[in-house]
Amino acid sequence: MNATTDLNSFREETREWLESNCPQSMRNRTFHFEDAHEVYSTDDAKLWLQRAAAKGWTAPSWDTKYGGGGLERAQAAVLSQEMTAMKALPPATGMGFVMIGPTLLEFGTEEQKLRHLPKITSGEVAWCQGYSEPGAGSDLASLRTKAELKGDQFVLNGQKIWTSGGNHADWMFALVRTDFDAPKHDGISFVLLDMHQPGVTVKPIPLISGSSPFCETFFDDAIALKQDLVGELNKGWTVGKRLLQYERSGATRSAGPAKKKKTKRTQPKLNPIAQIAKDYIGETQGKIADGAVREQVLQHTMQERALALTATRTVQESTSSGAPGAATSIFKYVGSTLAKNASELKSQLRGTRGLVWEGDDYTAEELESPRAWLRDRAVTIYGGTNEVQLNIIAKRVLGLPD
Secondary structure (H helix, E strand, O other): OOHHHHHHHHHHHHHHHHHHHOOHHHEOOOOOHHHHHHHOOOHHHHHHHHHHHHHOOOOOOOOHHHOOOOOOHHHHHHHHHHHHHOOEOOOOOOHHHHHHHHHHHHHOOHHHHHHHHHHHHOOOOOEEEEOOEOOEOOOHHHOOOEEEEEOOEEEEEEEEEOOOOOOOOOEEEEEEEOOOOOOOOOOEEEEEEEOOOOOEEEEEOOOOOOOOOOEEEEEEEEEEEHHHEEOOOOEHHHHHHHHHHHHHOHHHHOOOOOOOOOOOOOOOOOOHHHHHHHHHHOEEOOEEOOHHHHHHHHHHHHHHHHHHHHHHHHHHHOOOOOOOOOOHHHHHHHHHHHHHHHHHHHHHHOHHHHOOOOOOOOOHHHHHHHHHHHHHHHOOOOOOOHHHHHHHHHHHHOOOOO
16 A cells, blocks of 8 residues: 555545544634634533544644654644644644644753643643733843742743733743843743742733733742753743744644545635625625725735745645744734734725624624724734844845844
8 A cells, every 4th residue: 555545545534533523613613812712611622622632633743652643744734634624623722732832842851741742732731921021022032031040940020911811821931031141132041830820920901902812921939940941041042932933834834735525516615805895895797896896805815825825835845844944934924914904904895884893783793893903903013023024034034134
């Protein structure tokens, strides 16, 4: 039996397992990351997590000894494709899988991997990020949160801000200052700490969109164990930068062309933005009635499609499964810009019905429209601003001088 036959068999088995084990309520839906805690708190979501975790498919490409599925890259791609085809939500999501998990796989000790990774794959532990501070946002290396090594533990004092999901997290990965006399990019260490301790205080920050996914986090003699120092003491900047590259590479991690089932040819599903335009602007002979709007929707749709195809090509041309590089900033910059523009365009297409905050005469989508527009103004800021991404692209990808 050749590799192609094996992969086809794996695809059929995967499809059957997904159909039998993924609850209907976890299919055909989308959500913004701000709503993840609510989405994954349902009984069906917990059942889906339990079933997938038992199979190792919450982190399908991680080693089985860490709770992963041990799948080869091609098999993991097939799993992703089949889940996409049935519009299934991932059985688990969050910073544990996208950020700290891959970072520990690269930089963590074996003891750290065995202690932390299985609790990520099982969904037992949720993680948050302790990077930005009131005086250290885009200039992250200016951080001042202090960590003093006392015996076998670090004592932390200071503040972090914009801690996404900090009010729901069990553990935090954080950049802290361990040497105030060193240059600002040195003297920084990367530590892990338990959020459920007396020295940690979390306060959600209400946003203009009506939600509070971000938090302030205060450390008052909080403790991080020395065994949870990732990488070398005072060398955490290297670890911290790599973690951001893992975050920004999310757009390409599972990309790949799905193998479609042989079915009767049907009319392709209309792009959501095009459908909104037809519903609110009207249509003539199957086209958006307003030519200028039609051009605007077409340009946006082409850009989204180009990004998706580029992500797919990046994966296919990759010859190894090594850590992502600076080029991930391209995907962060383009993806965040498109996301912000999409929310704005949807609101514009709905006209005055895309501006209302409440009312019985409006659909759920119309009421969500202004909230989404306000919320997505931030996507070009968090995770590294567009300006920071352009600097990285200029210096690390294009090789331009400082």
